[in-house]
Amino acid sequence: MKGKTMNELKIGDKASFEKTITETDVYLFAGITGDLNPAHINQVEAEKTIFKGRIAHGMLGAGLISAVLGMYLPGPGTIYTGQELKFLAPVRIGDTIKAEAEVVEMIVEKNRLKLRTCCYNQEGKMVIDGFATVMPPK
Amino acid sequence: MKGKTMNELKIGDKASFEKTITETDVYLFAGITGDLNPAHINQVEAEKTIFKGRIAHGMLGAGLISAVLGMYLPGPGTIYTGQELKFLAPVRIGDTIKAEAEVVEMIVEKNRLKLRTCCYNQEGKMVIDGFATVMPPK
Amino acid sequence: MKGKTMNELKIGDKASFEKTITETDVYLFAGITGDLNPAHINQVEAEKTIFKGRIAHGMLGAGLISAVLGMYLPGPGTIYTGQELKFLAPVRIGDTIKAEAEVVEMIVEKNRLKLRTCCYNQEGKMVIDGFATVMPPK
Amino acid sequence: MKGKTMNELKIGDKASFEKTITETDVYLFAGITGDLNPAHINQVEAEKTIFKGRIAHGMLGAGLISAVLGMYLPGPGTIYTGQELKFLAPVRIGDTIKAEAEVVEMIVEKNRLKLRTCCYNQEGKMVIDGFATVMPPK
Numbered sequence: 001m002k003g004k005t006m007n008e009l010k011i012g013d014k015a016s017f018e019k020t021i022t023e024t025d026v027y028l029f030a031g032i033t034g035d036l037n038p039a040h041i042n043q044v045e046a047e048k049t050i051f052k053g054r055i056a057h058g059m060l061g062a063g064l065i066s067a068v069l070g071m072y073l074p075g076p077g078t079i080y081t082g083q084e085l086k087f088l089a090p091v092r093i094g095d096t097i098k099a100e101a102e103v104v105e106m107i108v109e110k111n112r113l114k115l116r117t118c119c120y121n122q123e124g125k126m127v128i129d130g131f132a133t134v135m136p137p138k
Numbered sequence: 139m140k141g142k143t144m145n146e147l148k149i150g151d152k153a154s155f156e157k158t159i160t161e162t163d164v165y166l167f168a169g170i171t172g173d174l175n176p177a178h179i180n181q182v183e184a185e186k187t188i189f190k191g192r193i194a195h196g197m198l199g200a201g202l203i204s205a206v207l208g209m210y211l212p213g214p215g216t217i218y219t220g221q222e223l224k225f226l227a228p229v230r231i232g233d234t235i236k237a238e239a240e241v242v243e244m245i246v247e248k249n250r251l252k253l254r255t256c257c258y259n260q261e262g263k264m265v266i267d268g269f270a271t272v273m274p275p276k
Numbered sequence: 277m278k279g280k281t282m283n284e285l286k287i288g289d290k291a292s293f294e295k296t297i298t299e300t301d302v303y304l305f306a307g308i309t310g311d312l313n314p315a316h317i318n319q320v321e322a323e324k325t326i327f328k329g330r331i332a333h334g335m336l337g338a339g340l341i342s343a344v345l346g347m348y349l350p351g352p353g354t355i356y357t358g359q360e361l362k363f364l365a366p367v368r369i370g371d372t373i374k375a376e377a378e379v380v381e382m383i384v385e386k387n388r389l390k391l392r393t394c395c396y397n398q399e400g401k402m403v404i405d406g407f408a409t410v411m412p413p414k
Numbered sequence: 415m416k417g418k419t420m421n422e423l424k425i426g427d428k429a430s431f432e433k434t435i436t437e438t439d440v441y442l443f444a445g446i447t448g449d450l451n452p453a454h455i456n457q458v459e460a461e462k463t464i465f466k467g468r469i470a471h472g473m474l475g476a477g478l479i480s481a482v483l484g485m486y487l488p489g490p491g492t493i494y495t496g497q498e499l500k501f502l503a504p505v506r507i508g509d510t511i512k513a514e515a516e517v518v519e520m521i522v523e524k525n526r527l528k529l530r531t532c533c534y535n536q537e538g539k540m541v542i543d544g545f546a547t548v549m550p551p552k
Contacts, residue, residue, distance in 0.1 A: 139294065155277075156277065
């Protein structure tokens with residue numbers, strides 16, 4: 001398992017990973033991170049919010065982006081140096097989220113790559129937008 | 139459980155959450171996000187990298203930031219709208235990570251808050267730096 | 277993160293923590309404790325009981341009490357010395373349980389505190405009643 | 415799987431369940447219950463306490479008692495009505511804990527049973543003491 005080096009990459013390369021987010025995912029994520037915000041683990045309180053029920057942690061969706069970068073593009077050996085995230089819409093329990101990354105900039109001499117990273121739900125609505133910066137394996 | 143509204147906040151307010159990151163955390167995080175990058179779950183491969191062993195997902199550290207925002211500052215009822223992250227140094231299994239948030243900008247008319255968000259390890263080394271944007275509860 | 281000392285506490289102080297109990301919680305709790313009683317993990321057998329379905333472990337509800345004591349009242353640094361529990365009604369998967377603690381007795385010279393500890397479901401029905409004894413941080 | 419009825423039980427009947435408590439157990443228990451007290455999940459802070467390191471939740475040990483009652487004595491079909499617990503000594507990560515229950519009182523006409531319930535560590539030290547009240551299956 002070795003990811004793509006700078007030479008094997010080009011602008012426009014894309015990869016994605018898709019997963020249905022379960023109640024289990026959200027509850028385990030809450031326990032791991034300590035984010036036991038009622039929005040995620042209290043159905044009664046969450047129903048009173050504008051989201052009308054429990055939602056997944058934004059950072060859980062961001063974790064799917066990390067999966068695309070670390071597993072597929074560039075893949076194993078990549079060093080993750082930065083991520084910008086805009087949380088545009090809630091991810092609900094049961095939503096199927098596709099995280100997608102696309103190479104948008106290559107700084108070859110520094111071995112640095114910039115990727116547009118977006119997450120979409122099963123209706124095609126963008127729920128997270130942003131950019132990642134990584135160093136591909138050498 | 140209700141977080142702080144804009145009126146109850148001021149520039150310089152701080153909160154933090156601290157946790158020892160275990161192998162369990164890293165493995166569950168890998169399963170939840172699908173980021174099964176060998177750097178996180180393959181000790182043999184990870185020993186060959188510059189990190190000389192398995193490291194936690196950067197986004198797991200970012201999850202601790204989410205815990206501070208959602209639990210303490212501003213706390214329950216907060217809507218998380220954006221996050222910038224720079225991954226500065228690896229988090230190793232067994233490291234005790236403190237995530238800290240500090241209010242640095244308040245746009246009262248838009249009910250928007252900007253916080254500096256940093257994670258430190260047990261030696262005081264900054265491992266993540268960045269900024270969060272949130273909407274505190276009304 | 278430091279809890280309240282005896283001087284910072286008074287009779288009548290209250291705190292609570294609330295969570296929707298999921299199937300995941302019950303199944304993980306079963307695995308951790310070894311309590312694989314069919315009442316908790318066998319829907320077919322559980323439907324034949326007076327509870328007409330799987331119920332959460334009583335001790336899982338008691339764990340929420342532990343959360344209130346260890347996180348909020350008195351909070352970090354507290355030593356938990358005893359707990360009496362009466363399990364009054366079943367907690368079902370999907371119930372939202374609020375654990376509440378209230379200071380009812382203070383033995384200052386021994387640094388010991390007694391708290392009434394109750395759990396309620398989303399309909400306000402008391403499901404667990406009892407008393408905790410703790411030593412607040414010094 | 416059916417537990418023992420009142421007729422099949424007598425004073426002095428005993429059963430036990432034993433388990434090595436892992437870091438995973440403690441971390442999952444923290445996430446399930448919301449008890450993220452630094453004593454359980456922060457090695458740096460826990461080292462500063464009288465326990466000199468992270469300890470398991472008292473209620474996790476109590477969960478092993480629940481396992482004995484629900485699995486073996488009286489076993490499946492038992493209704494758990496009450497539990498008194500004294501936390502006598504800390505349970506550390508890696509300790510092997512034996513939970514033991516012994517029938518000490520039988521109120522046949524009310525179908526109620528009282529059991530002495532104790533937990534011991536691998537050195538034979540009692541870490542939890544107390545009494546359970548249950549209704550055996552009919």
